[in-house]
Amino acid sequence: MSRAATTAMPRSRRFHLRPIRLAEFSFLVFLAVVMGLPLLFLLTGSFNLSAPGKPAVYGVDNWLRAFTDSGTLSALSMSFTLSVVRLIPAMILSVSFAWLIARTDMPGGKFIESVCWIAYFVPDFPLVLAWILLLDPTFGFLNSLAKSLPGVEGSIFNPYGFWGIVWVHTSTGGIWFKVMLLVPVFRRLGATLEEAARVAGANTATMLWRITLPVLAPMIVAVSVLSFIRGLQSFNTELLLGTPAGIYVYSTKIYDFLQREPRAYGEATALGSVFLLVLAVLLFFYWKFLSGGKKFTVVTGQGFSTLRVKLGKWRYVAFAGCLLYVAVTMLLPLTFLVIGSFMRRYGFFNITSPFTLNHWHSMLSDPIFLVALKNSLIIASTTAIGGVLLYSALAYLLVSRRTITAPLLESFCWIPHVLPGILLSLGVLWLFLATPLRFFLYGSVWGIAAALILADSPVTTQAFKAGLLQLGAELEESARVSGASWRYTYRRVLLPLLAPIAAAVGLMNFGSALTSISTPVLLYSHESRPLAILLLEYSFTGELERAAALGLLITAIIGTMMLVGRKLGLHLAGSE
């Protein structure tokens, strides 16, 4: 691992390697089975040319067909372009938001942070439709408003096209996810370094550029990598806004192969392998970056100051800017979504009696709904707790050990992030069915939770890893010297320091589990159907209004959990 990681390791523990090494190899075997095997199944399957149920015949035809299919390369190029164009402004905005919320005296920071959390979990499909209602050149609300202005003729906005996709992405998922991950690590950053810089005469910008960003680089880079790959896989928005304009992205090509009859999973896996390649390149540079002799420790045993940067009169300007961004990119479409759930036909105000409570009533009185709600809560809670326990331990291993298995461990962790959801689901299905646990896991809420825990590994592990990289070795060392056991040290020293990150990723996993569709789609049964699958069924059958109502309900559940989780996180961190 990196030198930074080495410094985080208590020297005294280098002589007590056995339990940790055992844990490390256990993790390696576990990850190789649960992450590596599904990938192996998929890759092997992609070379199998025979029809399902027939004896296997291997060859490269699927790969050739996938990459010689017309439009594949242009779609790949479009995906890269869109992902890069979206990433740059989104990262600048996210880092700015996180810094303002966590490191400055801007008023209303907690409010803005809460909005980011809620915004991230608003289902994107109805939200994209809300943007269409706002921006459509013919009937868009904002275009109608603009046309009433003097000197404006024709429509100003058009969501169907490259920039429409970029804008809607920035609104629906562009910065919320990044802010959620960045704020806890920005909070962990003690003010000592910044204070020293200020004493040395640095202004706020210099301090941010020379001090804050470099020491928080592991998380910023990790979030950038996560976002870039997520951008490459993005699909829903492109489907709604790109197809009418003839814009096709790489994920659309994969989707096409997955929808074909007979199915073309071999071709889809071949195309998906490009994501693996991109990940390998990005991880190589990420590891090079971390092992470049840099040190990211910001939480040490030598005092911890939480003084925030004073913005003076700019604090109100900053707050107004954040508020404006949130209002335009989220509250505006969200308002349309709320209204839409009460409309007989989403977005049609000119029909007789356009408003109704029927969609909410029929959703709540649907006998499937309560079962799905219960299933979802069990799945989401298990995913949140399981993910935090598993990946905090894994991240601890990754950070605190210098071993040849670390790159392997970390590579396995990234696999779920590069596999298109449905392929991951198929891989996990194969895995479940190949184990003796299949009768317990397959078709049960526990199986879905297990699959979602696997899917959460990249984000959760990276978040914990970045948090642990910030902790100085002497914190653990002093506890050990004082006679504390490892468990006691973990509970009383590490856990409180990691609690905000644990709360953040736990909540994020909780929300993802509630909204994830592609992972459970091949794994659920009639008894274990979660809310997200119900949402898929509503969308599939064009019951958009009911889908909007259900989407809002899911958002409300996540909002409530967020408040509870934040409270818990702050309590564990001793900040209350």
Add this chain to the structure above:
Amino acid sequence: MRLIAGWKRVWLIGAFVLAFVCVAATELRAQTKASDKEWVAVVEAAKKEGKVVVAGSPDPVMRNDIIPKFTARFGIPVEFVAGRSSQIVSRVETERAAGIYSIDVFLAGPDTSANELYNDKMIDPLKPLLVMPEVADGSKWKSGKVWFVDPQEQFIVRAFSSVATLLFINTEHVKPDELRQMKDLLNPKWRGKISTEDPTTTGAGANKAARFYVQIGEEFVKNLYIDQKSVRTRERRQMTDWLARGTQPICLDCREDDVRPLLKDGFKILEIFEIAGAGPTINGSPWMLSLANKAPHPKAAQVFANWILAKEGLETYARGYGSATLRTDVDESFLNPGNVPKKGVKYFDDTDWKWIVGGRHENRDKVWKLLKAR
């Protein structure tokens, strides 16, 4: 004497006919009783199995009408595994490779039924299991018997045959007499005003384009989808909304069940079944019925299959979906008359077995090649 002999002959023949009728009636009654008895036994056995697992498309008719009615009638709960056909088949194949057989009944589209379930030998003969008297009775079917579409006439039942919509128009923007022939669609006036489900991927859009390719020709397909800048989408709700708003007032692939609520809301939408230049078409939507082999609940599956092909099952579906069934005793007054096939009219059958297993794929590939090249 001759007269008496003649009457004698008449009496003899009459007596013979009467005796024959009596024997036949007795035999028929015995058969009916046997059939009733067999059906009762099947239902009893099905109840003991506890449930039936049905896989199909997630449509509201199934969820809101079919499942409650079936459960109320037989006391057998229905577990409905809903999803896209490709996902369901992937799942079932993977399960089967691991020795798990979870599905009893498939309500799948023609492509999936023919090219996957039948081709991959995932289904059992259904014909011998249709024992419910009103299903087995050939007089209850327009074709004189239950229509099995597979070559052996054993596995896959087609229960519907409706005239397919050619296109929908919003008459506030397009007058019906502006579209008298298919080539009228190529009028520059409609450039950018026609919406279609994306014809470059699997689905209704590609299927219709393949049909146009066969019926009208390559040049028309090129002109319609490329030169006319037909607006593509993969979201059916988006197409219906465009039609209602008049943004794209001609919709090639809107679904009737999506458009019906618009008509109730007073939108001026007209469903067009035929235009000169493209023959009328029928199809077997919304599903074809087959039974999984090694089904975990075979008797319950048999009861479900029989019931859904009976008057109650099919009429429920027909009302919810707006499709014409192949039964003679289903009330069709609620249907759009245009949906009901007319006698003597030659239709292009979009669910014909040969077309499904071969012709459609070949022509769809040609369409993709044509459209993707541009």
